[in-house]
Amino acid sequence: MRGSGFAIGHHGEILQGVFRDEDNRLHRGLVTLPFPPRYSIAVAEPIDGIEVLVSPKHKTKSREAARLVLDENGYSGMGIKLTLNSNIQEGFGLGSSTTDVVATIRATASLLGLQLKDSTIFRLAVRAEAASDGTMFTGNPRLVCPREGTVLERFERRIPEFSLISVNVAPNRPVDTLAHPPNRYTGDEIKEFGELRKLLRRALENGSLDDLGEIATRSAVINQRYLPQPHFHSLLELSQSTSAFGLQVAHSGRMVGMFLDPRLEKEDKSVEHIQRELLRLNLFSEFFRSSQTSV
Structure with a gap:
């Protein structure tokens, strides 16, 4: 038994700054430029014990993301091993961290037989890495709050x-x-x-x-x-x-x-x-x- 998850990267942002909500409050926000040529794949499988292991070991945000999925859904079964593969170079603005985290959340949810909403994935991703891009949303672009895990605006066209x-x-x-x-x-x-x-x-x-x-x-x-x-x-x-x-x-x-x-x-x-x-x-x-x- 195993679960898998896939997530695309991005090529930076079309727009990033501070924006007002309907109550005139300010929020940090961005509109991501999706970039499917860069992506991450995660595979989750049960292991003996109760640990959450991740490979490569330095993907600590992904380990935290998996734990959040398990905790929020009351999982108390066997341990989980996550294996991540990505073609994204880290540290250059292609969304390596968020892409790994989103793929991990999807793989862990798949292992548990869960279907998570994109908004839920966004909220969990922000908790796992402090700030997240909006690459879990497909279709029409969104103006998202990367440190709050909320959407300020969903635009009407692609x-x-x-x-x-x-x-x-x-x-x-x-x-x-x-x-x-x-x-x-x-x-x-x-x-x-x-x-x-x-x-x-x-x-x-x-x-x-x-x-x-x-x-x-x-x-x-x-x-x-x-x-x-x-x-x-x-x-x-x-x-x-x-x-x-x-x-x-x-x-x-x-x-x-x-x-x-x-x-x-x-x-x-x-x-x-x-x-x-x-x-x-x-x-x-x-x-x-x-x-x-x-x-």
């Missing part, structure tokens, strides 16, 4: 199709998310986040990559004041001088994405031009078609 040039701008300088203190935004920045939230509704309603690129770029520019990314201004100039719709970043990582027309192929001249310019900056990039980056 993210429009796009292609993406992906760049790790500091492959030797990972970011410890929990060691990075939450940003203390100014009043003007909080006002801008509210404007970007409204623009995101419109962008999704109209399927506008132009607006989506503007939102992501403006959010990235604000974040640059708090977690500066190497080469950011060069990348911004490159995106503005080419056919790119804008930049998006991992707000607590090192990944930068450049939005492109979903119809482009890797061999298109515009893609090759951008990748050559990135090589001039000593940056290795990857190209992903929209069919690979949608859920």
Whole structure:
């Protein structure tokens, strides 16, 4: 008997900041950019004893997530061994921690014969790792509160199709998310986040990559004041001088994405031009078609 769980990663955020709820209270929130090419798989199986073991051993947040599932459902049976496999490099803003935790929660629930709601998985993930992305939600994007485990807004339309040039701008300088203190935004920045939230509704309603690129770029520019990314201004100039719709970043990582027309192929001249310019900056990039980056 065993249970398995699968979870996708992300490529940073489209929008991250502080947002007001219906009662005008402020909450830290983000809209994740799902990225199915990166993922984690977890397998849970019973073992003798009462321990919860995890492999690799350093995946302590996953062990805590499994214990939370067991405790919340009154499990008092045998011990559990969790085995995790992932193609996500840790510390660069691809959601390695949340992806492991979500896969673990799903595998543990599967072992127990449970079907958990995405909202429950989100709440458990936040308890296990203190701050979680919204990658457990599929379909329409959400504005989620990563430290509260709640959803501020579920948008009415999906993210429009796009292609993406992906760049790790500091492959030797990972970011410890929990060691990075939450940003203390100014009043003007909080006002801008509210404007970007409204623009995101419109962008999704109209399927506008132009607006989506503007939102992501403006959010990235604000974040640059708090977690500066190497080469950011060069990348911004490159995106503005080419056919790119804008930049998006991992707000607590090192990944930068450049939005492109979903119809482009890797061999298109515009893609090759951008990748050559990135090589001039000593940056290795990857190209992903929209069919690979949608859920």
